[in-house]
Amino acid sequence: MKIKTLLTAAVSAMFACSLANAAELRLSHQWSTKDVRHKVAEIVANHVKNANVGLEIKIFPSKSLFKPKEQYKPLSRGQLDMVVLPLSYAGGQQPSYNLTLMPGLVKNHDHAARLNYSPFMDAVQEKMAEDDVMVLVHGYLAGGFVGKEKCVSHPDDVKGLQMRAAGKSFNQLLAGAGASIASMASSEIYNAMQTGVLDGANTSSSSFVSYRIYEQVKCYTPAGAQALWFMYQPLLMNKSTFDGLTADQKKALRAGSKKAEEYYLAEAKKQDANSVKVYKEAGVQIKEMSSSEFKAWQDLAKKTSYKQFVADYPEGQRFLDLALAVD
16 A cells, blocks of 8 residues: 555656646747846746746756847747747748848838738748747847948948848848948947948947947947847747636736837837937937938848848738838
8 A cells, every 4th residue: 555655646646747748838039138138038937927827937048048040940849838939940940030130111110010010920820830830029130330441321321331230131232332241240340440341331239339330430320210230039839738727827828929019119219219329428420310311221121131032932012012002
């Protein structure tokens, strides 16, 4: 009898342990714990924990679980539960994702918010579903241009310059405007400017500040009423994992995600505004991009980046039309 009791206790303990493991979700991302994208993940994790629904989210920041561009596949296979990443990283698996880092498709943050709930994003999420992936939190971050000796806000401004851009489509665009392209990580822009390798660069508002690029440039064109560079960086989840949760757990996850998405949009706008403040204080000239300059870039993109996207992807025109249809 005693042995039977011990066996029953052991089985119960194993079952309880199994339930505990099943109730912990693993979330991976590449950024530090000070980054806005980590804060987005934290808001969701804290809300779920406080909801007391038997679910916890363990966050693995700073590339501690997977390398940045190696996160999507394990997510789609159920080897990873959640991830915050630039969706364009997975453009090799789903070419439609490349439109989420395409010049001139997003004008400003409010336009980005409308794009997140549009037929375009519905179509993108249909592609995600094919990979057993779903969106929990939508979010775009913006960026701008800097010029070492002059402002960069119109295609004519980059002719003959050595430029660094964030993403293949932006390289195609700048090359089409007559620039020479130097590929490098955003962390290398400062030294490249300092040594004369670069005349101008394009990256995110936060990178312009964190890498102190204001020390090397004369003019900054920030993300304002119009911005050329927007990158979609959502919080994703494995769909089968989500479907396997209880109704209360799903409800808590959705509520936390809604709260995180509101924060993400507000914080993205703050990052742009903060970058302007930092550059002004450093004595750098600020040159806002006008609507006519934005249109000039978009017209050029139609002949370069958009054209190449459609040529490379059989469904490209359909996805591009859906994106361009969002006012």
